[in-house]
Amino acid sequence: MSKSKLCVSALALSLMLGFAPAHAAEFKIGAEIPLSGNLARVGTAMNEGIQVAAEMFNKKSGKHSVKIITMDDESSPAKAVGAVEKLAADGVVAYTGGYGSNIIGPASEAAEKLGKVYVTSGGVASELTKRNLKTFFRINSSEGYARALMGMFNKQGVKSVAVVYSTKEATEEVAKMLQSGLGPQGVKVTMHAFDPATNDFKPIIHKIKLQDRPDAIAMIGYENDYVGILRAAKVLKPDIKTIAGVWSLATAKMAAEFPDLMENVSGTSTLSYPAEFTTPEAKEFAETYQKMFNKAPDYLGIFGYVQSKLLFEAVARAADTGTVDKGGIATEMRKTLSDTVIGKVRFDESGDNPEFTHRMGQHQAGKVVLVWPSDAATGTMKYPAVPW
């Protein structure tokens, strides 16, 4: 064999050994999620988004594929840890899912011990990203909810806000962010904490009406809290210009179940209702969702879809570099810079997505119209406008 042929052969061999693309492979992904217990509804919705993400990824990838192994954590922190360990024993390379900061906390620490990536959108507590975990990633955060509320209030030119908030962890955090964000902008903020067991909000609303006299009321709570606050406000009719809240407020469920309370109320929302999808990816997501579950997707499904899609892409990239079992998935997650159906996503060192900003929707005649930011708007914001 001549020297040149030998060189060519050696080069070809080295290319095959060192630089040839990795073989196509199927990767098991663990979905640790509440499918029973008090978080079953939200867990089920997120799980549907995860399944859609897997379906779309496998259809498009052409090379690597993913297989979702789902395990119900029964809305229990201890069982979530057990589920993470069981899924590891089943050979998963990473986890998607999790709902509730109290469950995500221990489950993601268990994943960290196993050296496997854990990605979620189900817990917004800032404590989760202060733990210096190397394998924890989250696509949303409290800041994103507070930013959306502040953005809408700023656009409306609101000068004073009464914040009515539950003393639960995530709600209190968003309320405090709202206070510290609006205060320096010259907006007068008054704070009204309530115990999660509260169901009579008339004393608080009465105080707001007679003492605070704000332009806006911000409700930072959960579904039952919103209903209680709005019922109290409908009776006492404080002289405000707008009323807004955060999660689980600007939803189809609230529009359908409480039409008399929701008109003109605003809340954070990923989707309009009826859902309007504009980008090709979002349209494909909605079609796949409809095909798989015979219904339109909700915002939890979208979050489950986005977090899982980003994870699958990171797994595929790590597979191409042969680093799936060597910490490559976390490395690839940190390289993420993607324009997704919930907006831009990138991860900082703590695993948080500093780009996350929610959108604001407003109930209008039985529909939910996206009204902020303007580039995502599907209708015109009504202001001043209240439900009574």
Place this chain on the structure above:
Amino acid sequence: MNDKIKIALFLVLAYIAVPLALGSNAYVIGLIVAALTIGGIAVAWALLGNLGGMVSFGHAAFFGVGAYVSALLTLKGGWPVFPSMLMAGIGAAIASVATMPALRLRGPYFALAILAYAEIFRILATEAKPITGGAAGLLSIPRLPIVLGLDFGSKLGGYFVILTIVAASMAVYHLIRSSTYGLALKAMHDSEDATRVVGVNSTLLKAWMLAVSAFITGVVGAFNAHYINFLEPDYAFAGQWTTLAIVSAIFGGYRTVTGPLLGALVVYLVDQLAFKPILPQGHQIVLGVLLGAMILFSPGGLMPLLLAKKKGPAHAA
């Protein structure tokens, strides 16, 4: 087979055979640890129920207090984990003093009063935000330590720790039951008034049983906090710590020393390993049916059924 051989066999099986057979399966060991955690509370609950004659619906209070004491001592006081767990037991026993006015109540009134105490402790933990972190809870609680090269923070290490806690609790239960105090407590079951007449301070004895039961539950709570490295009021004082313990103790036979542990192992492991894979959602209903059947057909629980002993009316035997 006499009792000493049975105990030796149990210890060999628990400390050697189980780790050898299942040590490499972290998931199953994790489930056994969870079952033993429930078993520890069940033993403490049965001790109070059987020897103190009091049905408690509020053992979650002692579990939560113990968990918080140990977590805070290690996180904020810099204490080593094992001494903190011991202090957790003492903390829970001290907390039980606050519940002692309820000892003057009987039957469902005592049960409801102590349930209220669990709720009070939960609210206190939620409101004492500067100390406990409030509703946000405490993350990254120190794991169980490495001692003399043994990593108790591993799955198997955690198994040995909780197994030792449960075995020691059962030994304490047995010793009390065999002592003169145990005799007095048995007598109180038949007639508390008659026992008082012969000079037994029944209230003091009940208070001691409550403190011992709280101590054990507090240590188990502390173990759980260090094992899953997380704590929040809703979780620490969750009703499940009481209900699962009651179900386990009744299922296994709360008038025996080994029944509560056996009940916890069967209830938890059968549920998670057998029923859950078949019925991913709603598998707990099978347990409910089984518990109902057990109460109907063997009111004394699984242990007497296995031993096939037909004794007279059950009491503090």
